[in-house]
């Protein structure tokens with residue numbers, strides 16, 4: 210389940226974090242790094258949608274705005290990974 214839908218791009222981070230993980234991608238450096246959703250939310254970004262996040266993703270290695278992310282399904286409620294989300 211690696212499909213990215215238009216619907217998901219308009220999801221808010223607080224909804225997304227329950228089932229999905231986000232990864233920033235840099236084609237030039239061939240890097241793919243998991244975004245720290247928890248700290249984005251902690252910094253007041255809980256209402257941002259994926260489209261907005263994507264526009265801000267920057268590669269730490271080449272300092273380029275890659276505007277490329279992957280959304281990965283992480284299981285129902287994240288319980289598969291022992292992750293507990295509190296509202």
Ligand SMILES: [Zn+2]
Pocket residue numbers: 235236237238239240268269270271272273
């Ligand atoms: Zn890069």
